[in-house]
Amino acid sequence: EAGVVQSPRYKIIEKKQPVAFWCNPISGHNTLYWYRQNLGQGPELLIRYENEEAVDDSQLPKDRFSAERLKGVDSTLKIQPAELGDSAVYLCASSRWTTTDTQYFGPGTRLTVL
Amino acid sequence: TQLLEQSPQFLSIQEGENLTVYCNSSSVFSSLQWYRQEPGEGPVLLVTVVTGGEVKKLKRLTFQFGDARKDSSLHITAAQPGDTGLYLCAGRGSQGNLIFGKGTKLSVKP
Numbered sequence: 001e002a003g004v005v006q007s008p009r010y011k012i013i014e015k016k017q018p019v020a021f022w023c024n025p026i027s028g029h030n031t032l033y034w035y036r037q038n039l040g041q042g043p044e045l046l047i048r049y050e051n052e053e054a055v056d057d058s059q060l061p062k063d064r065f066s067a068e069r070l071k072g073v074d075s076t077l078k079i080q081p082a083e084l085g086d087s088a089v090y091l092c093a094s095s096r097w098t099t100t101d102t103q104y105f106g107p108g109t110r111l112t113v114l
Numbered sequence: 115t116q117l118l119e120q121s122p123q124f125l126s127i128q129e130g131e132n133l134t135v136y137c138n139s140s141s142v143f144s145s146l147q148w149y150r151q152e153p154g155e156g157p158v159l160l161v162t163v164v165t166g167g168e169v170k171k172l173k174r175l176t177f178q179f180g181d182a183r184k185d186s187s188l189h190i191t192a193a194q195p196g197d198t199g200l201y202l203c204a205g206r207g208s209q210g211n212l213i214f215g216k217g218t219k220l221s222v223k224p
Binding site: 004009040041042043044045048056091093098100102103105106107108 | 206
């Protein structure tokens, strides 16, 4: 069974530029999560989808961050414009159904904003 | 706000030594999970503990959930270089989402 796929693995941009991350969850998994992991920290949830519905986006900075999960499969997380403080690893995870199911994480996208 | 504090932050030991890392909170959690994360990879679930006082073993790793379900520990016996990584604990918050600690970065030297 293929794991969670994320791309790109690394991205370096200048501040004020836009950036997008893509995630393809494990086949058949209905719940998808985007986390941000700052250096020396644990992951923090940004947004959770159940199928194509964003059911928890309370921690998503909505002034510059947006996400979508069209057709309830893969998902895109966008930052526009990026700020220096956005440098972090952005992790995508998926689980079969609810939040109590095991979450499987992708390898993440390491973003550096210069 | 539910927070999880992990200690120590960093641990560097020689192969064959034993170690214990801790995960503490002032809040009660319905369950706690332990993950290991290697550089350039996402966290991988090691174990979930649910019942207060529960002890689970995974080869040389022993996980314990505190009686009051506010703390947990991970003990590794005879550590090996392959155990090197970031160990994260995570508890289920009030909305069912995972709340992670900052992690313990373990380095096991041959």
